[in-house]
Amino acid sequence: MSRLESALADLRLADTLASRDTALSRLDPRAKIVTTIAFLFAVVSYERHTVVALLPFLLYPVALASMGEVPWRWLARKLALAAPFAVLMGIANPVLDRTPMEVSQGVTMAGGWISFGSILLRFALTVTAALAVVAGTGMHALCAGLAALGTPRVFTAQLLFLWRYTFVLGGEGARMATAREARGGRGSPTLAVYGSLAGHLLLRAFERAERIYRAMLARGFDGEIRSVRTLRWSPRDTVFVAGWVAFFIAARAVYLPLVLGRLLTGFGG
Amino acid sequence: MSDHLVEAIGLSYAYPDGTTALDGASFRVAPGESVAIVGGNGAGKSTLLLMMAGLLEANAGEVRIGDVSVTPGSRDLVRRTIGFVFQDADDQLFMPTVQEDVAFGPLNLGVSAEEAASLAATALDVVGASHLADRPPYHLSGGEKRAVALAGVIAMGPNVLLLDEPTAGLDPAARRRLIKLLQAFEHTRIVATHDLDLVLDVCTRVLVMEGGRIVADGAPDAVFRDEPLLARCHLEAPLRWQG
Amino acid sequence: MHMADALLSPAVGGVMWVASAATLAVCARKVSARSEDRLVPLMGVLGAFVFAAQMINFAIPGTGSSGHLGGGLLLAILLGPSAAFLVIASVLTVQALFFADGGLLALGANLFNMGVLPCFVAYPLLYRPLAPAGSSRARVGFAAVVAAVGALLLGATGVVLQTVASGISSLPSGPFLALMLPIHLAIGLAEGLATAALVLFLAKARPDLVASPVPVRRRSLAGLAVAAALVAGVLSWFASPRPDGLEWSIAHAAGTAELKAPESGVHGSLALVQATTALLPDYDMPAAKVALEEESPWPEVNAGKSFAGLVGALATLALVVAAGFALGRRR
Numbered sequence: 001m002s003r004l005e006s007a008l009a010d011l012r013l014a015d016t017l018a019s020r021d022t023a024l025s026r027l028d029p030r031a032k033i034v035t036t037i038a039f040l041f042a043v044v045s046y047e048r049h050t051v052v053a054l055l056p057f058l059l060y061p062v063a064l065a066s067m068g069e070v071p072w073r074w075l076a077r078k079l080a081l082a083a084p085f086a087v088l089m090g091i092a093n094p095v096l097d098r099t100p101m102e103v104s105q106g107v108t109m110a111g112g113w114i115s116f117g118s119i120l121l122r123f124a125l126t127v128t129a130a131l132a133v134v135a136g137t138g139m140h141a142l143c144a145g146l147a148a149l150g151t152p153r154v155f156t157a158q159l160l161f162l163w164r165y166t167f168v169l170g171g172e173g174a175r176m177a178t179a180r181e182a183r184g185g186r187g188s189p190t191l192a193v194y195g196s197l198a199g200h201l202l203l204r205a206f207e208r209a210e211r212i213y214r215a216m217l218a219r220g221f222d223g224e225i226r227s228v229r230t231l232r233w234s235p236r237d238t239v240f241v242a243g244w245v246a247f248f249i250a251a252r253a254v255y256l257p258l259v260l261g262r263l264l265t266g267f268g269g
Numbered sequence: 270m271s272d273h274l275v276e277a278i279g280l281s282y283a284y285p286d287g288t289t290a291l292d293g294a295s296f297r298v299a300p301g302e303s304v305a306i307v308g309g310n311g312a313g314k315s316t317l318l319l320m321m322a323g324l325l326e327a328n329a330g331e332v333r334i335g336d337v338s339v340t341p342g343s344r345d346l347v348r349r350t351i352g353f354v355f356q357d358a359d360d361q362l363f364m365p366t367v368q369e370d371v372a373f374g375p376l377n378l379g380v381s382a383e384e385a386a387s388l389a390a391t392a393l394d395v396v397g398a399s400h401l402a403d404r405p406p407y408h409l410s411g412g413e414k415r416a417v418a419l420a421g422v423i424a425m426g427p428n429v430l431l432l433d434e435p436t437a438g439l440d441p442a443a444r445r446r447l448i449k450l451l452q453a454f455e456h457t458r459i460v461a462t463h464d465l466d467l468v469l470d471v472c473t474r475v476l477v478m479e480g481g482r483i484v485a486d487g488a489p490d491a492v493f494r495d496e497p498l499l500a501r502c503h504l505e506a507p508l509r510w511q512g
Numbered sequence: 513m514h515m516a517d518a519l520l521s522p523a524v525g526g527v528m529w530v531a532s533a534a535t536l537a538v539c540a541r542k543v544s545a546r547s548e549d550r551l552v553p554l555m556g557v558l559g560a561f562v563f564a565a566q567m568i569n570f571a572i573p574g575t576g577s578s579g580h581l582g583g584g585l586l587l588a589i590l591l592g593p594s595a596a597f598l599v600i601a602s603v604l605t606v607q608a609l610f611f612a613d614g615g616l617l618a619l620g621a622n623l624f625n626m627g628v629l630p631c632f633v634a635y636p637l638l639y640r641p642l643a644p645a646g647s648s649r650a651r652v653g654f655a656a657v658v659a660a661v662g663a664l665l666l667g668a669t670g671v672v673l674q675t676v677a678s679g680i681s682s683l684p685s686g687p688f689l690a691l692m693l694p695i696h697l698a699i700g701l702a703e704g705l706a707t708a709a710l711v712l713f714l715a716k717a718r719p720d721l722v723a724s725p726v727p728v729r730r731r732s733l734a735g736l737a738v739a740a741a742l743v744a745g746v747l748s749w750f751a752s753p754r755p756d757g758l759e760w761s762i763a764h765a766a767g768t769a770e771l772k773a774p775e776s777g778v779h780g781s782l783a784l785v786q787a788t789t790a791l792l793p794d795y796d797m798p799a800a801k802v803a804l805e806e807e808s809p810w811p812e813v814n815a816g817k818s819f820a821g822l823v824g825a826l827a828t829l830a831l832v833v834a835a836g837f838a839l840g841r842r843r
Contacts, residue, residue: 003567003569004564004567004568007567007611010610010611011610012408014610015405015408019403019404019405036616037616040517040615040616040617041522041526041617043517044517044518044520044521044522044525044617045521045522048679048680052828055828055829055832056828056832058828058829058832059831059832059835062832062833062835063835078611078612079612081611081612082611082612082613085514085516086516086518086519089516089518089519089675089681089683090518090519090681092681092682092683093681093682093683096682096683096684097682112682115680115681115682118680119518119519119680119681120518122517122518122680123516123517123518123615126516126517126518126615126616126617127517127612127615130608130609130612130615130616131610131612134609134610139365139606139609140365140366140405142609143365152536152537152540152541152544153540153544154540154543154544154552154598155536155540155598155601155602157552157556158552158555158556158559158598158599158601158602159602159605159606160363160364160365160556161363161552161553161555161556161557161559161560162556162559162560162563162599162602162603162606163365163606164363164365164405164406164407164556164560165363165556165557165559165560166559166560166563166564166606167407168359168407168560169557169560169561169563169564170560170563170564172564173564173565173567173568174564177568187571188569188570188571188578189570189571190570190571191570191571191572191705191706191709192709193570194568194570194706194709195706195709195710195712195713196713197568198565198568198581198706198709198710199709199710199713199714199717201561201564201565202561202565202710202713202714203713203714203717203718205557205558205560205561206554206557206558206718206721208359208360208557209550209553209554209556209557209558210550210554211355211357211360212360212361212363212553212556212557213549213550213552213553213554214319214324214355214360215353215355215360215361215363216363216549216552216553217324217348217549218322218324218348218351218352218353218355218422219348219361219373219374219377219421219422219425220348220374220377220378220425221377221549222377222549223547223549223552225364225373225552226373226376226377227364227365227369227372227373227376228368228369228372228376228382228385228386228389229365229366229369230382256828257827257828260823260827260828260831261823261827264823264827265823285720363553363556
């Protein structure tokens with residue numbers, strides 16, 4: 001059960017991070033969403049054995065984390081928690097793909113190792129960028145941005161409700177499990193106990209939904225959720241989007257590390 | 270501010286499973302009056318409040334506000350006139366931030382966004398919660414949640430306030446602040462509660478419910494002296510009278 | 513079974529995004545059209561429930577392991593497929609955003625595998641026919657298990673197809689499937705048992721809540737079947753020109769040794785499937801080889817170039833770190 005509690009604590013932390021006033025949180029959520037999508041597509045558009053050419057893209061998550069004052073430890077921990085899947089899916093590459101590839105003067109590596117490295121790098125890039133944006137924006141601004149970009153209202157309302165009541169229902173679930181442990185319940189419950197435990201939680205969910213609905217009706221709810229929140233697009237947002245997209249295009253078009261390396265070593269070509 | 274007579278006439282209600290919740294409850298509340306509804310668990314208090322707000326339809330009987338009968342057809346008028354503060358503030362506060370939540374009701378009444386924002390600011394000021402405006406509701410304490418829920422209701426400018434267990438789960442300081450607030454209101458107030466000390470502080474009249482019926486109606490000072498009645502209704506004399 | 517951004521090609525990620533976004537839009541329209549206001553808070557709270565319930569484990573009878581609820585099928589049973597898809601989509605979105613489960617590009621694939629398949633395939637095609645209104649408790653339980661297993665196996669197949677079609681991982685489809693299906697059979701059983709336990713609990717405690725399943729129209733089913741076929745077709749089209757299957761020539765395959773000494777169990781069958789895949793005609797090979805060479809960041813291996821590349825890589829890293837510090841200072 002500590003799993004549920006720690007997940008809730010995690011969400012709360014992300015929310016607290018997002019509520020601070022930072023250079024990142026001041027940007028319009030639409031700017032951050034659009035730029036991050038461009039970033040994701042740029043990163044995944046590379047061929048599977050790409051490692052070095054991807055390195056310049058690290059700048060984006062690094063810049064986001066700095067602008068949003070996102071704690072590096074937090075990012076690293078989240079990355080580590082999510083990593084096993086990518087490792088699992090990539091680890092077969094070195095075994096399956098043994099085409100030799102020359103990495104440096106006289107050094108060859110199995111293509112599989114290179115593509116494995118590429119998977120890990122892609123994973124780190126995409127995950128840290130997404131997490132930094134979320135930690136520097138927050139669920140509410142994100143939903144407002146998504147709605148403004150044309151996401152169906154039903155869905156953004158659903159996201160907000162889910163977000164709000166995860167804290168309430170998650171707390172109830174955590175307390176039920178604590179009560180079970182306090183009375184000597186150890187390990188995972190049997191299916192019968194689970195059915196009753198989660199079942200009661202489900203029942204409470206239904207009852208809660210009914211009460212919320214009544215409370216909404218009492219305040220004039222007519223099917224549409226209105227908000228006084230407005231988004232403001234400023235020149236800063238235009239600069240953010242245009243600047244980064246230009247960088248992604250440049251990094252995709254020019255093999256930046258090689259250019260840099262040639263400048264530094266004097267090798268022409 | 271309060272110029273509507275609130276009237277319940279022979280209200281009856283049974284749950285789908287057949288349990289009787291209300292059994293012919295009738296009473297009348299004058300404009301500006303502050304009335305408590307007390308009774309044990311399952312006496313029908315919450316059902317009664319839901320019905321008065323038009324959120325539950327009676328099997329028999331009627332609720333009247335002024336000369337309008339509360340029906341699905343008069344929903345618009347009812348929601349402008351009656352404000353309902355629910356027992357669990359978590360049920361009521363669902364918008365991303367306190368400010369947005371308090372503005373939710375006014376926006377539904379059709380006012381402009383600016384006007385709704387200003388109504389919300391005023392209401393938050395009344396309950397002393399202006400500093401919470403940008404916070405998300407789940408980061409608030411119990412007392413803060415209650416205050417914000419109250420603000421969300423008074424921002425709609427109701428004449429009548431229905432409050433379900435307003436002091437449940439509050440610490441003594443938060444409870445005291447809420448009582449002061451309720452005392453200051455000029456709205457018609459109908460409070461369902463187990464907190465008889467709250468009744469002494471806030472209400473001038475008390476209705477005692479038992480088994481879906483109103484079994485006593487009078488001044489709190491008099492009603493709470495009737496020990497056999499209180500015992501029968503699973504109640505106890507106010508704490509300040511004990512010991 | 514979350515797909516990850518790192519394993520997706522933009523083409524496959526994009527196709528899955530389009531498929532899931534279109535489903536989302538259709539569902540949003542249908543749910544709005546139902547004009548049941550009370551659905552708004554109910555969907556939200558049930559999403560929160562699924563989110564919480566996914567983190568409560570239970571012991572799987574007869575094994576030492578534990579399982580947990582996924583929720584797609586349960587939601588479809590409680591809310592009907594359209595509303596259920598919106599709810600499970602919101603749960604997966606929050607997980608992708610806050611727990612990096614899957615990633616944003618992979619969200620489309622994940623919505624498809626864990627939302628579209630249980631809500632629009634397993635529920636209407638397995639659960640409903642097996643447990644029509646008024647079924648006995650045993651029947652409901654059985655239907656839930658079968659539908660959950662079906663949904664998980666389909667989802668696992670989806671993951672395999674999307675991974676292979678992307679061609680980032682070298683995993684070939686055959687052995688990958690042979691690995692994924694048994695695992696997801698087990699996960700599906702757990703999911704089915706949890707779903708059955710909850711539906712039966714609710715049927716006993718509040719029969720009014722599960723009494724009225726939302727009817728599924730045949731026309732929308734046909735539409736979905738067409739959509740699913742289309743997605744599968746597009747994916748396999750992306751899959752074919754990729755070098756993956758080709759690298760699986762017998763000479764390179766890790767599985768050949770195992771084929772010569774057949775073993776029993778998963779290993780043996782794995783090798784067999786590997787061999788089968790590897791023997792498929794590789795007519796695309798030369799073209800694929802050329803494509804690979806053209807796209808490769810090491811176009812022609814040249815000592816000077818590689819050295820410069822290495823130095824450049826290190827310098828890039830240093831620059832990025834420096835930029836990070838500079839940006840951090842500036843505020």
